[in-house]
Amino acid sequence: MDAFSRFHRLNLNRSPIEEVRFSELSVLYCLKHKVPADSEGIKVSEISSFLNVTSPTVTQLINSLEKNELVERSIDKKDRRAVQIRLTPKGEKTIQEAINVFIESFHGLVDFLGEKESLQLAELLTQVYNYYNQIAV
Numbered sequence: 001m002d003a004f005s006r007f008h009r010l011n012l013n014r015s016p017i018e019e020v021r022f023s024e025l026s027v028l029y030c031l032k033h034k035v036p037a038d039s040e041g042i043k044v045s046e047i048s049s050f051l052n053v054t055s056p057t058v059t060q061l062i063n064s065l066e067k068n069e070l071v072e073r074s075i076d077k078k079d080r081r082a083v084q085i086r087l088t089p090k091g092e093k094t095i096q097e098a099i100n101v102f103i104e105s106f107h108g109l110v111d112f113l114g115e116k117e118s119l120q121l122a123e124l125l126t127q128v129y130n131y132y133n134q135i136a137v
Contacts, residue, residue, distance in 0.1 A: 016101035026051055027061045028095035031087045041084030
């Protein structure tokens with residue numbers, strides 16, 4: 001139990017980019033990986049589904065990201081009632097910086113643990129995820 005408590009206190013949900021909250025990075029990551037390059041964007045409901053949070057929560061995050069010029073909204077050409085969200089060039093640069101920081105961090109962890117223990121950790125974390133996902137109501 002002590003190990004879980006210490007791990008929780010590490011606060012791994014803090015953002016590697018000072019100007020952007022971790023929750024906002026999650027939206028940027030979703031947009032980077034879910035929006036095809038030739039697309040107008042995706043709907044708030046699609047982001048909401050991907051992140052498993054409510055649409056009003058996503059809307060608040062989008063408002064903040066738009067204010068900081070990291071995303072932009074546009075009217076859906078097929079359904080004028082809908083709005084599409086996509087990354088701006090500044091948003092693309094920001095999420096790529098965050099991804100690079102995460103990758104560097106994981107490389108450091110692999111160097112610290114070694115390949116064998118890193119693989120064991122990945123397997124155990126997958127099992128932990130599956131367990132908690134299974135019991136989630």
